[in-house]
Amino acid sequence: MSSSTEHTEDTATASPPKPHDSPVRVSRLGYVSFETPDVARLMEYYTKVLGFALVDDSPQQAFLTTGADHHCVIIDKAEVARGRSIVGYEIRENLDDAQRRLKDAGIHGERRTDTGPGTPDVLVLTEPETGATLHLYEDQQPSGVEPTFDHRPSKLGHVAAYTTSTGNMRSFYEDAMGFRWSDSIGDFFVFLRCNADHHAANFMQSDTMSGMHHIAYEARDLTHLQTMIDNLARHDYRLYWGPGRHAVGHNIFTYHEDPDGNHIELFTQLDVMLDEEKGYYEPRPWHEHFPMCPTTWEADIAAMNMWGPIPPGMIKR
Numbered sequence: 527m528s529s530s531t532e533h534t535e536d537t538a539t540a541s542p543p544k545p546h547d548s549p550v551r552v553s554r555l556g557y558v559s560f561e562t563p564d565v566a567r568l569m570e571y572y573t574k575v576l577g578f579a580l581v582d583d584s585p586q587q588a589f590l591t592t593g594a595d596h597h598c599v600i601i602d603k604a605e606v607a608r609g610r611s612i613v614g615y616e617i618r619e620n621l622d623d624a625q626r627r628l629k630d631a632g633i634h635g636e637r638r639t640d641t642g643p644g645t646p647d648v649l650v651l652t653e654p655e656t657g658a659t660l661h662l663y664e665d666q667q668p669s670g671v672e673p674t675f676d677h678r679p680s681k682l683g684h685v686a687a688y689t690t691s692t693g694n695m696r697s698f699y700e701d702a703m704g705f706r707w708s709d710s711i712g713d714f715f716v717f718l719r720c721n722a723d724h725h726a727a728n729f730m731q732s733d734t735m736s737g738m739h740h741i742a743y744e745a746r747d748l749t750h751l752q753t754m755i756d757n758l759a760r761h762d763y764r765l766y767w768g769p770g771r772h773a774v775g776h777n778i779f780t781y782h783e784d785p786d787g788n789h790i791e792l793f794t795q796l797d798v799m800l801d802e803e804k805g806y807y808e809p810r811p812w813h814e815h816f817p818m819c820p821t822t823w824e825a826d827i828a829a830m831n832m833w834g835p836i837p838p839g840m841i842k843r
């Protein structure tokens with residue numbers, strides 16, 4: 527292996543499966559909300575450019591989905607654009623148990639029945655370090671939307687945010703929310719999973735940056751990804767990075783900006799861990815190691831990009 531792709535096995539800090547010892551066990555990332563001064567413009571981007579289905583809307587708010595769940599994106603009217611103001615997670619516990627177990631762990635959660643359509647019963651927490659609002663729920667109401675095979679993403683994949691401490695954030699997500707550690711880049715970028723997908727949440731430590739880093743929507747395969755990008759071009763959206771293959775997570779990625787300047791990743795072929803007890807990702811021919819286990823990568827270009835163009839100043843600390 528060349529020095530540019532060296533990384534260290536980090537089993538000492540790998541997370542063993544924790545099926546029952548955290549107050550809450552998140553089963554998947556459900557939705558992310560965006561604040562925007564122009565609801566109609568962002569709604570048009572999501573429906574026409576990305577192909578989302580509009581489930582519910584008003585001049586102040588819109589709910590959009592890629593599939594059976596009522597929504598995976600919420601757009602809220604606000605003075606200033608902001609990504610990731612709310613993150614919704616589906617959990618395995620019922621909300622009564624989750625609230626009690628979180629309280630026992632010293633974490634306050636407020637039960638709400640008025641947060642919006644599709645999720646009539648929600649436990650609301652405040653994320654440490656960022657102050658973002660977290661919604662925990664048992665399930666969503668159905669969207670009633672017919673499946674399509676066009677450019678609509680297959681699902682919301684992950685959302686990344688800046689934090690003042692990746693260590694504190696990792697502890698919260700592992701110890702309170704039942705996530706497992708998937709990979710790190712150096713000591714400043716951590717990737718966490720709540721199901722087989724390599725990551726649903728990732729956090730970059732920064733003293734100067736805050737808020738959302740990027741949000742990622744999944745394509746079924748390369749052909750689907752190409753269709754999505756061709757549709758971006760039809761609407762005059764140009765990639766600013768990619769296509770390429772990340773080493774961390776090994777997904778093929780592309781990045782562009784939405785009308786508010788939020789960073790949007792469209793990706794496919796993300797690593798999956800199907801057997802938590804074995805603790806390695808399903809073997810792929812592009813992996814650096816067999817088995818491919820959670821790792822701390824050196825902070826260099828190889829961790830971000832196995833092939834494809836150089837990132838345009840992506841890492842800002």
Ligand SMILES: [Fe+2]
Nearest residue numbers: 684740742791
């Ligand atoms: Fe990503």
